[in-house]
Amino acid sequence: MKPSTFSALAAVILLVVTQHASVAAGRGPRVIIVGAGMSGISAGKRLADAGVRDVLILEATGRVGGRMHKHNFGGINVEIGANWVEGVEGKKVNPIWPMVNATLNLRNFLSDFDSVVSNVYKEKREWDRADEVEELGGKLASQMDPSGRDDISILAMQRLFNHQPNGPTTPVDMALDYFRYDYEFAEPPRATSLQNTEPLPTAADFGEDNHFVADQRGFEAIIYHIARQYLSSDRKSGNIVDPRLKLNKVVREISYNRKGVVVRTEDNSAYSGDYVIVSTSLGVLQSDLIQFKPQLPAWKIIAIYRFDMAVYTKIFLKFPTKFWPVGEGKQFFVYASSRRGYYGMWQSFEKEYPGANVLMVTVTDQESRRIEQQPDNQTKAEAVAVLRKMFPDRHVPDATDIYVPRWWSDRFFKGSYSNWPIGVNRYEYDQLRAPVGRVFFTGEHTSEHYNGYVHGAYLAGMDSADILMNSIFNKVGFKVRPKDDHQIIAEAK
Structure with a gap:
């Protein structure tokens, strides 16, 4: 036998x-x-x-x-997976929030996403039209059959309301569109359902505030x-x-x-x-x-x-000195590249981990898969090159360390969410x-x-x-x- x-x-x-x-x-x-x-x-x-x-x-x-996993990097525990309590201060209580904020009293910080649009390098642009179109998309979704049979993509909705009908045409348009959609869903608007994301049930039910967990015990x-x-x-x-x-x-x-x-x-x-x-x-x-x-x-x-x-990758970089702007409204900054999602979303940890000199850059989808397959030294060089373009008038030193999670390559996960x-x-x-x-x-x-x-x-x-x-x-x-x-x-x- x-x-x-x-x-x-x-x-x-x-x-x-x-x-x-x-x-x-x-x-x-x-x-x-x-x-x-x-x-x-x-x-x-x-x-x-x-x-x-x-x-x-x-x-x-x-x-x-x-996929809730802390990792010691540069002397601090950072979250390589889930990081935020998303949906706070709404009409319902997010069941995770009392555990984080009261029972365990984990250190957490309100994320100032409203300031993102003012920190776009190298250009700035108001996105009132994008807000208007998103609201119109939510109203359209509410009129669709509850079964979902009438659903369309977010990109189709944008075309319907003549907002970027051919897709974002400038690096800034692309960066802001990326922040609005890919940064949340880890996939571009052409792939994502309108009816199940506009309005986003988490925000509609639990609130629009997002709290970043930065506790050494880990999320x-x-x-x-x-x-x-x-x-x-x-x-x-x-x-x-x-x-x-x-x-x-x-x-x-x-x-x-x-x-x-x-x-x-x-x-x-x-x-x-x-x-x-x-x-x-x-x-x-x-x-x-x-x-x-x-x-x-x-x-x-x-x-x-x-x-x-989907694949959502948070890349951590440690530097010998701090060269990026800090203070109120400077928690997040965006790099507007002609390549969608190319080291676009940056976050400073100065408030959460003072003196750590650590930055986090988030990539998703195809960029995540590409980066997972290349050596970390190459990723570090690419990321630092982007930072030098963002801050040409400042001395940007080489990063002393980097950590790249590989959720897509890990056979026990095969992606982020x-x-x-x-x-x-x-x-x-x-x-x-x-x-x-x-x-x-x-x-x-x-x-x-x-x-x-x-x-x-x-x-x-x-x-x-x-x-x-x-x-x-x-x-x-x-x-x-x-x-x-x-x-x-x-x-x-």
Whole structure:
């Protein structure tokens, strides 16, 4: 017998033998959660609160936090992933904000994005027309069918209102358009849905203020805070020591049938359960890291591939001296290049980390992928060359250090966060969220209104846990909403 055949047979036998073990022992359902990022930890907390405590969390990396990740650079901890509490001071309370600002009291700073337009190098231009068009786009989106079938791209909306009908024509126009859209969604207007971004649900619900987290404990501290409410931790170090959390467990295969699941990891370990919640990124689902047996149905695979996994890269540079402007209204500055997104969005850390002499420049999409594939020394040279063009009358020294996160190249993430593209309506979105038998799915990409955000991941974890418990305890299956008014609601099976 071939080794591959033997392994497959062993998985089937293990699945059959253990499929009812937890129920027979009177412990209730056993749920395996793949991933210890925000959504996975949030789902586990929701299950624990409901009395489902036979939970096993398998995390591919050696840490808890997922795309919330601090990194020591130049003597300070910087956030290479999620960094802002986006959506504060609105009619609703962003659920992340009380944890950050009150419970944990993480250092955070209001980001002065209003001053960006006055710090464009080398030119300046008012963008009242862009504000007007964006408002018109929001009104147009509100008149569209709620299903999303009438949706258009942001670029199509700009053309409709005769705003840059052929796209931005000058470097300044391009830089400001980039700041307005790419800097938020990590993809250009031609790719991004109008109906699901105008108005942006996060801003409409939670407010337009954004708070930058700059705490040496890291933004990931909120995930540890949630995890410690149901997982055992060491009192001195704060590390999670609960045996229900297993780190460095790379899931490569999920076998499932009507009676249970078996999750197999790269080290040839196998874990059986009644249900599994997959909380990996959308990028991982779009890759071949995890094999599902049997293969996921066509409708599920198509839904997964219809959404975009965007790339948003924050590059950190340390200098021996400070040469950039500081003070009120000088937190952000923009480089207007003839090449869209070429080292365009710069941020000073003088307020957050005084004396650190660290700048952060953000790139996205194609520039992110290009930079990930080149040596860091080349990236450093390119970035410093841009700074010398921005400040020709100042001495700009060589950077002494650089850090380039590589989210796209990392097989455990394959990108930064999801973006809702044109051509996808709420029918496909429900398919993305929908379970397949005993396999359930969660993650920021499954948050209908807040995909791409930390609060989206947090709420999605709870939502997916509720979908699972409804299925277990109430025998209520997840319903996919109709594609249009003439279709019957179908249950995902």
